[in-house]
Amino acid sequence: MNIFDKMMRLDRRWIFLFLIIVCVVTYIIPFKVPIHVVPEVRSIYDFIDTLEPGKIVLIAIDYDPNNLAELQPMTFAIVEHCWRRKIKIIFTALSQNGPGMAEQAIRDISDSMKVDKTYNGKFYKGREIKNGIDYTFLGYKPYYGLVILGMGQDFRLPFPTDYYGTPLDSIPMMKGVLNYDQTAGVIDISGGSITDAWINYGQGRFNFPLALGLTGVMTAQYYPYLGSGQIFGIMGGLLGAAEYEKLADNPGRAMGGMRIQLYAHMVIILFIVMGNVGFFMNKRKKKLREKGI
Amino acid sequence: MKRQIPFALVFIFGFFTIFQYFVPHESSEWVYEFLLDWILIIGIFALALGIWSLWRVSIDKINNRRPNWGYSYVTLAGLFLMIIFGFTAKNGDSWGYYFPFVIAVLLVIIMLIQTIKAKGQSKILYIGLALLFLIISILIGYFDKSWSIHFSTSEGLKNTMFQDFFDYILIPILSTMFSLLAFFIASAAYRAFRARNVLATILLVAALIVMLRFNFYLPGAEYFARTSTWLMNVPNLAANRAIVIGIGLGVVATALKVILGIERGYMGKG
Numbered sequence: 001m002n003i004f005d006k007m008m009r010l011d012r013r014w015i016f017l018f019l020i021i022v023c024v025v026t027y028i029i030p031f032k033v034p035i036h037v038v039p040e041v042r043s044i045y046d047f048i049d050t051l052e053p054g055k056i057v058l059i060a061i062d063y064d065p066n067n068l069a070e071l072q073p074m075t076f077a078i079v080e081h082c083w084r085r086k087i088k089i090i091f092t093a094l095s096q097n098g099p100g101m102a103e104q105a106i107r108d109i110s111d112s113m114k115v116d117k118t119y120n121g122k123f124y125k126g127r128e129i130k131n132g133i134d135y136t137f138l139g140y141k142p143y144y145g146l147v148i149l150g151m152g153q154d155f156r157l158p159f160p161t162d163y164y165g166t167p168l169d170s171i172p173m174m175k176g177v178l179n180y181d182q183t184a185g186v187i188d189i190s191g192g193s194i195t196d197a198w199i200n201y202g203q204g205r206f207n208f209p210l211a212l213g214l215t216g217v218m219t220a221q222y223y224p225y226l227g228s229g230q231i232f233g234i235m236g237g238l239l240g241a242a243e244y245e246k247l248a249d250n251p252g253r254a255m256g257g258m259r260i261q262l263y264a265h266m267v268i269i270l271f272i273v274m275g276n277v278g279f280f281m282n283k284r285k286k287k288l289r290e291k292g293i
Numbered sequence: 294m295k296r297q298i299p300f301a302l303v304f305i306f307g308f309f310t311i312f313q314y315f316v317p318h319e320s321s322e323w324v325y326e327f328l329l330d331w332i333l334i335i336g337i338f339a340l341a342l343g344i345w346s347l348w349r350v351s352i353d354k355i356n357n358r359r360p361n362w363g364y365s366y367v368t369l370a371g372l373f374l375m376i377i378f379g380f381t382a383k384n385g386d387s388w389g390y391y392f393p394f395v396i397a398v399l400l401v402i403i404m405l406i407q408t409i410k411a412k413g414q415s416k417i418l419y420i421g422l423a424l425l426f427l428i429i430s431i432l433i434g435y436f437d438k439s440w441s442i443h444f445s446t447s448e449g450l451k452n453t454m455f456q457d458f459f460d461y462i463l464i465p466i467l468s469t470m471f472s473l474l475a476f477f478i479a480s481a482a483y484r485a486f487r488a489r490n491v492l493a494t495i496l497l498v499a500a501l502i503v504m505l506r507f508n509f510y511l512p513g514a515e516y517f518a519r520t521s522t523w524l525m526n527v528p529n530l531a532a533n534r535a536i537v538i539g540i541g542l543g544v545v546a547t548a549l550k551v552i553l554g555i556e557r558g559y560m561g562k563g
Contacts, residue, residue: 020476279488
């Protein structure tokens with residue numbers, strides 16, 4: 001086996017080793033990666049940033065711990081942005097492990113909200129986030145398509161009580177809130193096919209403004225809906241979350257994770273280039289051999 | 294009759310759901326909401342069926358000593374532990390005899406599993422032991438006031454054990470499984486992205502541009518970002534839109550076939 005063969009048929013354990021070294025080193029050494037913000041992320045930020053305090057946004061936490069690395073930073077950035085601007089949130093979690101993810105996010109962001117902070121030059125005083133006043137967590141119900149349709153009629157149809165068993169009618173924030181018409185819009189943060197249901201059964205039928213936060217691999221699939229105007233924004237993967245963090249001037253896990261992703265991509269590109277060099281050189285050698293040179 | 298009734302039900306409810314969409318009358322909405330309620334109720338039964346199925350499969354694996362049968366005990370322990378945690382909550386600062394109670398309940402389940410596979414005298418022994426542990430768990434539950442059982446309220450969701458098992462066991466396990474994918478994707482990209490022909494070269498170049506879109510070391514980083522956005526918004530959108538429309542038409546055709554009784558796969562044997 002010559003050098004070019006080796007370049008083409010490298011043992012995959014070498015790739016694993018290089019990748020893990022790069023991930024660990026870039027995790028340890030802190031440095032900033034400049035982020036270029038795309039319009040589809042900016043539109044989500046602008047939507048939240050231009051809402052009047054007291055308005056309600058529905059945030060659907062439709063992912064499981066598998067997608068935590070990519071999607072939890074999105075939830076953190078958007079929810080904190082909403083709460084700093086005193087925008088109320090209705091949370092739903094329509095994937096099986098979603099309630100746990102939502103609870104964890106609510107807990108952690110509520111802690112972060114107690115601290116005074118300045119974002120984009122604007123001072124925000126720390127405050128206590130109260131269940132029933134700043135947010136309502138509806139929880140999980142099976143058959144997400146039907147739950148989305150049901151909420152379009154009345155939130156009380158699929159969720160007579162919130163996740164903690166409190167009847168929706170006795171929650172101050174939910175007084176006068178019947179269905180999507182009383183919300184400013186829906187942001188679905190999802191790692192699976194629930195997104196399709198939000199587009200088809202939710203936006204398609206009830207015509208509310210919808211934005212998506214998706215895993216990196218899902219993103220490309222949902223661009224047709226952006227072009228058709230069915231959704232007004234897409235945040236794709238960790239990069240999308242980092243772009244939102246940059247806009248919100250709230251660097252968090254996503255912007256920190258970008259340096260790891262940047263170098264991991266560079267390692268992958270290096271190996272792809274190496275494989276192609278080996279492939280072409282071998283091809284060339286073969287041709288020369290056939291010609292008898 | 295066995296076939297006609299399901300066909301009639303699918304036909305009636307299928308057509309009703311289609312027409313209901315175009316009839317915004319109060320009574321039509323009422324029937325629609327009633328149907329949604331029914332489907333949710335059926336969904337809950339499916340959950341119970343799923344738990345029963347998991348129990349049966351795990352017991353079968355343990356009894357027949359199939360490969361990796363030991364893990365079935367872990368599966369069942371996880372299932373029942375989360376159910377116990379979800380229905381119990383601490384009342385004060387101390388857990389009291391909560392953990393002996395949890396162990397006693399788990400021992401009841403283990404004894405029941407042993408009873409299923411045992412024969413003769415040992416069957417009676419295991420039944421006796423299961424009853425003994427059941428009595429112990431009932432006595433602990435009755436006399437220990439430091440925690441309580443909540444079947445009808447959601448107090449159990451505030452149980453720290455329920456949250457901790459999710460936060461410190463399930464999340465790390467699932468995150469670890471998923472993060473391993475990064476290594477396989479890297480290896481697959483190295484093998485698959487070869488410029489073998491024109492189409493493969495286009496794919497390779499597009500992938501490289503998308504991967505390089507936030508690489509600030511490159512002189513034309515901004516250009517890569519813009520090109521990547523164009524790739525997503527134009528060629529990707531066009532191709533995906535064609536696929537989505539194709540799928541949509543396929544779904545409509547299949548739905549009509551099911552409603553009209555041409556497609557009968559849902560009934561089992563064609």
